[in-house]
Amino acid sequence: MSYTVEGVELETDDQGYLLEADYRDETVRVIAAAEGIELGERHWLVVNYLRDEYREHGHTPNFRNMLKGLADRLPGCDSKALYDLFPVGPAKQGAKVAGLPQPLGKGGY
Numbered sequence: 001m002s003y004t005v006e007g008v009e010l011e012t013d014d015q016g017y018l019l020e021a022d023y024r025d026e027t028v029r030v031i032a033a034a035e036g037i038e039l040g041e042r043h044w045l046v047v048n049y050l051r052d053e054y055r056e057h058g059h060t061p062n063f064r065n066m067l068k069g070l071a072d073r074l075p076g077c078d079s080k081a082l083y084d085l086f087p088v089g090p091a092k093q094g095a096k097v098a099g100l101p102q103p104l105g106k107g108g109y
Helices: 025-035 041-057 063-070 079-085 090-097
Strands: 002-005 008-011
Touching: 002 025, 025 041, 025 090, 041 063, 041 079, 041 090, 063 079, 063 090, 079 090
Parallel strands: none
Antiparallel strands: 002 008
């Protein structure tokens, strides 16, 4: 599996996660469409949060830390709200849609 973004083929693992992070907004749109997600403002807040965390720490947070970290950016954010945005799993599917490599292990920091 791979995604084609702006004429460039991006390599993925067998689950559709990019092998190398790609921070273009068009990448988010392409992957979200493949995941059946219609992007809204709240999706972009989560995507940008995950990208910031990946840039700063080299990995994305686990779900619990994601909830804590998003508290300032998404007031009233709870687990149900995140699952409404990313129904397969906010931490993993969110990272995939954000154009980041697959989170490994039990989850982040």
